[in-house]
Amino acid sequence: MFFCDKMEKVHMTRADWTLIFCVFAAAAGTALFFLQGGRIGQERVAVVEQDGQEVYRLPLGEETAVEVFWEDGCNVVSVDGRGVWISYADCPDRICVRQGKIFGGGQSIVCLPHRLVVYLEGAAGEETLDAMTD
Amino acid sequence: MGKTAVLSMLTGFALILSYVEAAIPLMPQIPGVKLGLANLATVLCLYLYGRREAFLVNMARVLLVSVLFGNLYTAGYSLAGALFSFTAMVTAKRARCFSTVGVSVCGGVFHNIGQLLVAAAVTTTLQVFYYLPWLLLSGGITGILIGILAGEVLVHVRISQGKGSGGIRG
Numbered sequence: 001m002f003f004c005d006k007m008e009k010v011h012m013t014r015a016d017w018t019l020i021f022c023v024f025a026a027a028a029g030t031a032l033f034f035l036q037g038g039r040i041g042q043e044r045v046a047v048v049e050q051d052g053q054e055v056y057r058l059p060l061g062e063e064t065a066v067e068v069f070w071e072d073g074c075n076v077v078s079v080d081g082r083g084v085w086i087s088y089a090d091c092p093d094r095i096c097v098r099q100g101k102i103f104g105g106g107q108s109i110v111c112l113p114h115r116l117v118v119y120l121e122g123a124a125g126e127e128t129l130d131a132m133t134d
Numbered sequence: 135m136g137k138t139a140v141l142s143m144l145t146g147f148a149l150i151l152s153y154v155e156a157a158i159p160l161m162p163q164i165p166g167v168k169l170g171l172a173n174l175a176t177v178l179c180l181y182l183y184g185r186r187e188a189f190l191v192n193m194a195r196v197l198l199v200s201v202l203f204g205n206l207y208t209a210g211y212s213l214a215g216a217l218f219s220f221t222a223m224v225t226a227k228r229a230r231c232f233s234t235v236g237v238s239v240c241g242g243v244f245h246n247i248g249q250l251l252v253a254a255a256v257t258t259t260l261q262v263f264y265y266l267p268w269l270l271l272s273g274g275i276t277g278i279l280i281g282i283l284a285g286e287v288l289v290h291v292r293i294s295q296g297k298g299s300g301g302i303r304g
């Protein structure tokens with residue numbers, strides 16, 4: 001390079017280039033798969049229970065909402081790709097709405113007046129990893 | 135210089151590189167995933183001496199790094215990564231169609247794949263594979279750089295040994 005006359009370049013072979021191409025293609029392919037919404041492992045599901053009875057199972061993914069009625073009251077349970085939250089409630093205190101979104105890891109949302117419990121089921125990679133590194 | 139002396143120096147070199155890369159956290163979520171700079175010492179040893187010597191240097195490095203900078207937990211990850219990458223590199227070198235670049239890319243990529251497999255087994259979640267694209271990319275890039283570097287070093291070592299520069303392949 002700067003001190004050796006006999007400098008020779010590393011001869012990269014055709015197999016080298018093929019291998020490098022394959023590795024980067026695999027990286028791009030898997031990245032595209034995940035970006036397109038490809039999922040691996042167990043799907044996460046938001047479970048809605050009322051008075052001890054399971055009334056809804058909502059898979060996380062597309063943003064959706066369901067209305068859950070109790071006597072003359074009502075809650076709206078919403079899910080998206082990351083978690084579940086109660087977006088509307090006509091109970092007096094609205095503690096459930098103020099709790100915001102939960103992402104799993106043993107969290108749950110409770111609306112006592114309407115006897116409603118919402119929690120997440122299924123493997124949650126991030127929570128497990130956090131618990132591990134702690 | 136005696137073989138033992140050179141092997142010890144290579145181990146020391148690997149330790150320094152391990153220390154440097156420990157200061158650059160790549161994926162804080164997964165312990166033990168790192169750039170793979172220490173692979174340079176392994177590649178050099180593999181080409182200068184052979185499988186047996188490279189394996190010894192590699193194992194000495196994993197043991198010492200775990201004792202010095204890590205704990206038993208990271209030792210498992212390092213060991214898995216080291217064994218995967220070492221097997222891949224020996225196989226690639228025996229194929230005789232790769233230069234140091236191809237061999238080192240194999241090592242880098244399989245190091246990361248090995249650690250992902252261990253992480254998946256320990257956490258019993260497949261979600262760790264979401265890191266796969268990122269790890270393939272980083273393993274590939276450091277692999278290329280380490281391979282070029284190792285190739286250059288070998289050329290100079292062989293010139294200084296008076297053996298000419300032929301036979302970098304295989």
